[in-house]
Amino acid sequence: MVMGIFSKTCEYAIRSVFFIAHRTASGNRVGIKEIASGIDSPEHFLAKILQDLSRRGIVQSAKGPNGGFYIDERGLKRPLSEVVEAVDGNSIFTGCGLGLAYCSETNPCPLHNEFKAIRNQLKDLLEQTTIADFSESLNLGITKLRK
């Protein structure tokens, strides 16, 4: 299989965050089984990812009956870039497209100028749009999180 722009872990993280945001807008909680089937991901693998996002305060969780995952007000206002950075780090926002140890103006690779422009657009998109913004389209039924 050939990788996308984000790692599989990060794809699941983003999709689950959107799913949780969408399902828990009104103070509800949603369980791991429901999330996993809602975004079409392996349940126990997703559990690990959400444990990590929970430790980092990106999502919240509660154990026991009526427990599950949710996202608080502050969380909904976070830019999506925070989810991506938490999982994949920031190399996608700052790293050289050709894998040079450092991307720099003084030692640029042949793709530098063009690549940097594109990379910055992705950065801007993810930094300027909140989790709530993105999941809006789910409320409207326009977008999907699984095939």
Next chain:
Amino acid sequence: MVMGIFSKTCEYAIRSVFFIAHRTASGNRVGIKEIASGIDSPEHFLAKILQDLSRRGIVQSAKGPNGGFYIDERGLKRPLSEVVEAVDGNSIFTGCGLGLAYCSETNPCPLHNEFKAIRNQLKDLLEQTTIADFSESLNLGITKLRK
């Protein structure tokens, strides 16, 4: 380590193609050791990559004394996208940013519109710029292939 936008294999492929283009503009050939050290890659790993690019006709090679790798006239005029596709496939040009099985207008993910715009810019860049174009800056001493 956290991956970039291309696989490590693809990064080495692109860098080596630029290196070979730069070094063999005037009918010369360049050996694997020199390429590997020139782009700072593991020699035997790069050998595998170049064997593959050679089978696909993206680079040319000759065995024996004075042998080595080179790129013919037609090769220099190829867009960089052909190197990327040969190694990483075309999912970077067509795949969903959130990993949905298909990226489509009828079943879009929440990132679809914005992501597609950015993805298409990368596609256009790689399709519209030839290997020769990119390695031009190496001739001028402006860009680098290793730190």
Next chain:
DNA sequence: AAAATAAAAGAGTTTTTAGTCTTTTATTAA
């Protein structure tokens, strides 16, 4: 023809990413 050279091919190992399964801990409700 023999020796030297350099890529091609084959057969691995290591590391990272992805995914699974089981046990423990916390919370709630009967």
Next chain:
DNA sequence: TTAATAAAAGACTAAAAACTCTTTTATTTT
């Protein structure tokens, strides 16, 4: 206060990507 529920944690396995080492084949030069 016991049973049920659901996440947290731990210990794995599987697959893919990255990398290494050795042998073979083709070519050229002496």
